[in-house]
Amino acid sequence: KVWSGTLPNGSNRDTGATPAGTVRTCSINVVNNGAVSSHLKVFISTSATPTTADLIEDENMIIPAHGIYKLTGEIVGPGERIVLFADTATCIARVTAFEEVA
Numbered sequence: 001k002v003w004s005g006t007l008p009n010g011s012n013r014d015t016g017a018t019p020a021g022t023v024r025t026c027s028i029n030v031v032n033n034g035a036v037s038s039h040l041k042v043f044i045s046t047s048a049t050p051t052t053a054d055l056i057e058d059e060n061m062i063i064p065a066h067g068i069y070k071l072t073g074e075i076v077g078p079g080e081r082i083v084l085f086a087d088t089a090t091c092i093a094r095v096t097a098f099e100e101v102a
Contacts, residue, residue, distance in 0.1 A: 001094065001095070001096050002015050002016060002024070002026065002082075002095040002096060002097050003015035003016060003093070003094070003095045004092075004093065004094040004095070005092070005093065006089065006091070006092050006093075007030070007084055007085070007086040007089070007091040007092070007093055008086075008089065009086070009087065009088055009089035010085075010086075010087055011085070012043075012048065012049060012050070012083050012084070012085050013083065013084045013085070013093070014048035014081055014083050015081060015082045015083065015084065015095045016081055017046075017079055017080065017081045018076050018077060018078055018079060018080050018081065018099070019078065019099075020078050020079065021078060021101060021102055022078060022099050022100065022101060022102055023075060023076070023077055023078065023099070023100060023101075023102045024075070024076040024097035024098065024099050025073060025074070025075060025076075025097060025098045025100075026072075026073075026074045026075075026076050026082060026095060026096065026097040027070070027071065027072040027073070027074070027095070027096045027097070028042060028069070028070070028071045028072075028074065028082060028084075028093070028094075028095050029068070029069070029070050029093065029094045029095075029096075030063060030068070030069040030070075030084070030086075030091050030092070030093045031066075031067075031068050031069075031091065031092050031093075032063040032064065032065060032066060032067050032068075032086075032088070032090055032091050033066065033090050033091070033092060034065055034066075034088050034090025034091075035065050035066075036065055036088065036090075037062050037063065037064050037065055037067075038062070038063050038086050038087055038088040038090060038091050039060060039061065039062055039063075039086065039087045040057075040061050040062070040063050040069055040084070040085070040086050040091065041055060041057070041059060041061070041084070041085040041086075042055065042056050042057045042061075042069075042071070042082070042083075042084060043055055043056065043082070043083040043084075043085075044056050044074070044076055044080055044081070044082055044083075045080065045081060045083055046079050046080055046081070047081075048081065048083060049083075050083050054083070056074070057071075063086075063091065076097070077102070078102055082095055
């Protein structure tokens with residue numbers, strides 16, 4: 001497991017950088033436990049404060065109430081990190097990875 005927990009409402013959640021000399025094959029799972037939809041942004045960036053150029057999904061992606069988002073097999077290189085953003089406090093995320101020497 002790389003990171004798991006509740007995403008903060010309206011701010012980025014940095015899940016941690018891939019160590020130098022390694023590469024990760026990641027899975028990202030997000031569940032919206034709320035009664036209303038939530039907008040989710042998924043970034044892969046070298047910065048904990050990514051820009052829209054770092055988005056790997058549509059900027060206006062919606063997870064419906066009680067919906068699930070899953071992405072598997074995403075390659076994250078040395079120094080890169082997955083950063084998640086939700087506009088509600090009802091999304092729970094888990095990022096897992098296999099890590100190997102680059």
